[in-house]
Amino acid sequence: MGKRSLAVAAAGALCAGCAAFITPSLPRAAQRAGSRGLHMAVTKKDSYSITLLPGDGIGPEITTATVAAIQPFSKLFKMEFKEALIGGAAIDATGSPFPDATFEQIKASDSVLLSAIGGPKWDGNPREQRPETGLLAMRKGLGLFANLRPAKVVRQLLDASTLKPEIVDGVDIMVVRELTGDVYFGTPKGIETTESGERFGYNNMIYYEHEVERIARVAFDVARKRGKRVCSVDKANVLDVSQLWRDVVIRIQKDEYPDVELTHQYVDNAAMQLIRWPKQFDVMVTGNIFGDILSDEASMLVGSLGMLPSASVGNPSGPGVFEPCHGSAPDIAGQDKANPLAMILSAAMMLRYDLGRPEEADLLETAVDNVLDQGYATADIMRDGCKPVGCKEMGQRVAEALEKLL
Numbered sequence: 001m002g003k004r005s006l007a008v009a010a011a012g013a014l015c016a017g018c019a020a021f022i023t024p025s026l027p028r029a030a031q032r033a034g035s036r037g038l039h040m041a042v043t044k045k046d047s048y049s050i051t052l053l054p055g056d057g058i059g060p061e062i063t064t065a066t067v068a069a070i071q072p073f074s075k076l077f078k079m080e081f082k083e084a085l086i087g088g089a090a091i092d093a094t095g096s097p098f099p100d101a102t103f104e105q106i107k108a109s110d111s112v113l114l115s116a117i118g119g120p121k122w123d124g125n126p127r128e129q130r131p132e133t134g135l136l137a138m139r140k141g142l143g144l145f146a147n148l149r150p151a152k153v154v155r156q157l158l159d160a161s162t163l164k165p166e167i168v169d170g171v172d173i174m175v176v177r178e179l180t181g182d183v184y185f186g187t188p189k190g191i192e193t194t195e196s197g198e199r200f201g202y203n204n205m206i207y208y209e210h211e212v213e214r215i216a217r218v219a220f221d222v223a224r225k226r227g228k229r230v231c232s233v234d235k236a237n238v239l240d241v242s243q244l245w246r247d248v249v250i251r252i253q254k255d256e257y258p259d260v261e262l263t264h265q266y267v268d269n270a271a272m273q274l275i276r277w278p279k280q281f282d283v284m285v286t287g288n289i290f291g292d293i294l295s296d297e298a299s300m301l302v303g304s305l306g307m308l309p310s311a312s313v314g315n316p317s318g319p320g321v322f323e324p325c326h327g328s329a330p331d332i333a334g335q336d337k338a339n340p341l342a343m344i345l346s347a348a349m350m351l352r353y354d355l356g357r358p359e360e361a362d363l364l365e366t367a368v369d370n371v372l373d374q375g376y377a378t379a380d381i382m383r384d385g386c387k388p389v390g391c392k393e394m395g396q397r398v399a400e401a402l403e404k405l406l
């Protein structure tokens, strides 16, 4: 039994989504009774072990800045950071983008903070030696079936959005994307040739009920901590797999989350509504391919890549992975120009969803907000009248702001 399952058993606090994952046969009434929300199976502890995956490009710089930013929490609890290799750095050192030693270390951790991987140096490698292959192997190995991508418009950066300020001001959306199923993983798939010599390609868009149930529970659990509204996005007017998706989401809401409002949108309409009136959304839940596209669209409402955190969670007996949405930015690597705030905000998600520390997550987000209010800005979010800072100083400024809040 994993450490988290033990903690769960001891606390008797299974969340609905987690319960479905560990014990699919658990009666629904028991799941409902034990529902404590996403990953809240993790009880607050005095000490946490956190694996840092600095990765490539700007990764090491933003990792150092993030660790500095959250250091003030050591007054409240212990954080033991241990670095491990992934991506291009891991290929250079070991020949593998996701070495066994990294996987073993991660499995023994409470949580994982990842920066970014990849770069031109490895672009020409065969697929098994590409940095992204390491990322996919990690997600699969850890059973991370849910991707959470917040799109929260930062008041101080309203002008950075390509949409009018009055449309984006106040936008606060959480896109919950299923990460391990759908047309990306369905079989059969392939490219074949007909007898007449014409080639054809195909993939299988497929969801099993249990896959929809568990992602729906994640979305409803997240909604309970926010505005208690979920919009499920599908294409049920055309696709059978979407009809199943919709039926299951409706059932889960009715049986287990009657306190959360559920609406539905077809994916084409959802794409339009995100631009037309984004403030209507609280939590959006959707499948892998629709989520891939909509989460990118939603994140662009915010306007700056350097401000977007994300979380991949799902397996209650192992850690989640928290990482910025941006890549390794090789064009500015090693120049102290990178914005570390997306990774710092990812650390806030880690505190909230993996470490049982939602109050501290709020404090860290407030500290970031206060630093932006004070006018500090890295080059990517520079506005008139702001004080330019580098990556390292931005981390220190957040630490100072956090210190004042503790």
Ligand SMILES: NC(=O)c1ccc[n+]([C@@H]2O[C@H](COP(=O)([O-])OP(=O)(O)OC[C@H]3O[C@@H](n4cnc5c(N)ncnc54)[C@H](O)[C@@H]3O)[C@@H](O)[C@H]2O)c1
Pocket (backbone or CB within 6 Å): 058, 115, 116, 117, 118, 119, 120, 305, 306, 325, 326, 327, 328, 329, 330, 331, 332, 337, 338, 339, 340, 342, 380
């Ligand atoms: N999850 C990941 O690790 C991930 C995600 C996307 C891309 N990548 C990889 O990253 C590499 C570069 O990809 P890309 O250039 O398409 O995307 P990118 O996100 O790395 O960079 C796009 C642009 O945004 C800027 N930028 C990104 N993050 C920034 C930050 N924190 N602060 C300031 N500016 C920032 C970059 O300088 C660049 O101009 C590629 O190898 C790609 O495969 C990795």
